Amino acid sequence: MIRMRVRLVRALPFFIVLGVGFWLWHESRVFALARPGYVGPEVWPRAVLVLLIASAVVGAVQALVRGIDEGSASALIKSATRTVGREGEVEADLQIEAGDPSTRRPLWAGIGIVLLLGFVVIIPYLGFTLTTFLLMFGVILCAGYQRPLIAGVTAALGTLAFFVIFQRLVYVSLPLGVGPFKELSITLMAAIGVR
Amino acid sequence: MDVFLALMQGFQTVLLDPVNLLVLVIGLVLGLIVAVLPGLTLVMGVVLALPFTYGMGILPAVILLTAMYVSGTYGGAFTSILFRIPGEPMDVPLLWDGYPMARRGEPALALGWTLFSALAGGLVAATAMVALSVPVARLALALSTPEYFAIILLGLLSVVTLAGGALTKALISLALGLLFATVGTDPTHGALRYDFGLLLLADGIEYLLVMVGAYGLGEVLTRLEQRGETAAITQGGAIATRLPNFAAVLKVKWTFVRSALVGFIIGVIPGAGATIASFVSYGIEGQYGKNRGKLGTGIADGIVAPQTAATSSVGGAMVPLLTMGIPGSGATAIILAAFMLHGVQPGPHVFFKSADLVYAIFASVFVAVIGMCIIGYFAIKLLVKVLAFPEAITSAFVVMFCFMGALASRSTIGDLWLIAVFGIIGYLFERYRFPIAPMVLGAILGPLAESNFMTTMISFANDWTVFFTRPVSGSIMAFNVLTLAYSFYSSWRPKDS
Numbered sequence: 001m002i003r004m005r006v007r008l009v010r011a012l013p014f015f016i017v018l019g020v021g022f023w024l025w026h027e028s029r030v031f032a033l034a035r036p037g038y039v040g041p042e043v044w045p046r047a048v049l050v051l052l053i054a055s056a057v058v059g060a061v062q063a064l065v066r067g068i069d070e071g072s073a074s075a076l077i078k079s080a081t082r083t084v085g086r087e088g089e090v091e092a093d094l095q096i097e098a099g100d101p102s103t104r105r106p107l108w109a110g111i112g113i114v115l116l117l118g119f120v121v122i123i124p125y126l127g128f129t130l131t132t133f134l135l136m137f138g139v140i141l142c143a144g145y146q147r148p149l150i151a152g153v154t155a156a157l158g159t160l161a162f163f164v165i166f167q168r169l170v171y172v173s174l175p176l177g178v179g180p181f182k183e184l185s186i187t188l189m190a191a192i193g194v195r
Numbered sequence: 196m197d198v199f200l201a202l203m204q205g206f207q208t209v210l211l212d213p214v215n216l217l218v219l220v221i222g223l224v225l226g227l228i229v230a231v232l233p234g235l236t237l238v239m240g241v242v243l244a245l246p247f248t249y250g251m252g253i254l255p256a257v258i259l260l261t262a263m264y265v266s267g268t269y270g271g272a273f274t275s276i277l278f279r280i281p282g283e284p285m286d287v288p289l290l291w292d293g294y295p296m297a298r299r300g301e302p303a304l305a306l307g308w309t310l311f312s313a314l315a316g317g318l319v320a321a322t323a324m325v326a327l328s329v330p331v332a333r334l335a336l337a338l339s340t341p342e343y344f345a346i347i348l349l350g351l352l353s354v355v356t357l358a359g360g361a362l363t364k365a366l367i368s369l370a371l372g373l374l375f376a377t378v379g380t381d382p383t384h385g386a387l388r389y390d391f392g393l394l395l396l397a398d399g400i401e402y403l404l405v406m407v408g409a410y411g412l413g414e415v416l417t418r419l420e421q422r423g424e425t426a427a428i429t430q431g432g433a434i435a436t437r438l439p440n441f442a443a444v445l446k447v448k449w450t451f452v453r454s455a456l457v458g459f460i461i462g463v464i465p466g467a468g469a470t471i472a473s474f475v476s477y478g479i480e481g482q483y484g485k486n487r488g489k490l491g492t493g494i495a496d497g498i499v500a501p502q503t504a505a506t507s508s509v510g511g512a513m514v515p516l517l518t519m520g521i522p523g524s525g526a527t528a529i530i531l532a533a534f535m536l537h538g539v540q541p542g543p544h545v546f547f548k549s550a551d552l553v554y555a556i557f558a559s560v561f562v563a564v565i566g567m568c569i570i571g572y573f574a575i576k577l578l579v580k581v582l583a584f585p586e587a588i589t590s591a592f593v594v595m596f597c598f599m600g601a602l603a604s605r606s607t608i609g610d611l612w613l614i615a616v617f618g619i620i621g622y623l624f625e626r627y628r629f630p631i632a633p634m635v636l637g638a639i640l641g642p643l644a645e646s647n648f649m650t651t652m653i654s655f656a657n658d659w660t661v662f663f664t665r666p667v668s669g670s671i672m673a674f675n676v677l678t679l680a681y682s683f684y685s686s687w688r689p690k691d692s
Binding site: 013014017024027028031033037038039040041042048049051052058059062077079081086093104105106108109111113116117119120123124132135136137140141142143151154155158162166169171172175 | 250287290363364367371381383386388412418419420470476479480490587594595598602608619622623627645648653657
């Protein structure tokens, strides 16, 4: 029973892809050319969708029937390491820098996603500077840095650096925010000589 | 002789122009830092540098990214040998002989062997790159759209078959990348595809957002999941570089020749980069090397093989990029993006019509190889200190560099949404072991593949069999089909056979 559940979990991404594939196929009717015999704008996307759907079907079957979970190393790498008797070590060695995979905590990735999406949602209201500070501060703490004061100073300096780079080097117009936040952005821009 | 003169002209352009020389040095230092810095990979570093090239001319932009690519294949060796932390996946084989040599009390010699290998391998491959490019570009000139489509397909399928992990996942990744490229106005008929009534999607999805989001933000989210779990640093000895003597070099000459050849050839193959070159070269050494029995005990052959191949692969990867516009590795895919952002599609026409640009890039590879070794030799103590930099702070800056790349592209909030979405997709790909490279390459080469497909169909009265009946395209398509069929067969056959 547990084995079947593991297999279902492994097959789940393929089922999601399959659903997306059929949905996009359905949506391709919107721009399909209604002239038989002609190659319309739907032909290329549909050819790609055939590849997507077929791969998802095969992947789902493989996951359900054989419970396959391939490692992340390329076949050539596996073959090469097999010849020197290090096939078992390669996956572990590739993961050294990242640490032990068994200690993964998806909650922190979830918080990271909330931070990224939150940044995009609030940047039109709070403006670039304040939102950037909050995002950098949040990411530093979320990534496990234990000293909030240094994190705050780093985020403030980073925000200032990015603000200057955007305004003085790459000349990108930044969201200023609304109300008092707009005033803050304009004051900062004036301070670095941008009108 | 013409090639030689053009190359000399290229050296002049790189060395005597202060801007070109400055960006080259900056690129080398950044590449070395990125290779050492925890939480950053070489491809990710090159991706993050891409938005900074908007304001540059095409030559400095390509020189910057190429220099990062070259030095990124060398910098990771420092941490592999000294601390047993591979800076890049390509440096893993260096753990097996480089670290034992360092533990034996010879870290300086181990680092000397990597320097020799990177320098000699890089220069040999750069020479081969120049020699091979002209005939390949001449051949490419004779190709028509069916042949081009077949070659692009070959490139895409190579990435899929060599990406690692399950074949079906790589194919799904590729298909998604190709689909992202179809969003927006269709260039042949002008029809709006997959815009769902959103103005943001009607303009299409820039491949820059796909690659920066998936590689940059996706990697940061993956790192957040491993919060606080970074590798412990155990030093293997003093930090310095001591070059091997001539007699010792002569003893590994065949290892060097084999590895340079393997690295260059693997570099030319689209989709296979420095990592595969490094592992395959080590594997070949394990099978045919004179000292194969001692491999893994800390011998020079085990350092020379992976490092020579990794650096040689750069020269190989530049050949299909500059002659046909097909990237040979993840980093060259980003260099291709830099070309396209400046309105240039590399290929045989650019190769011959803008020869000054191409040969300046060639020259920059030679200068970069020598420059990285000089910087690596003198600044190694400083460079390895980067390893102590808190990963949390690196992550925060990477996130902002990614968003900066999105804003610098079209300056719209919509692009921030898109890059965040691709970041989440990149994280999910990492989580469920879907390779990212095929998706990125699909997004970059998708429009090129579609335009060649559509042009062929229109030119040959909607006859799709033309891809299989013309001699060159037919042969390449047959090879593509066989490669895919064999890959499927390999993924189904019992693993213990």
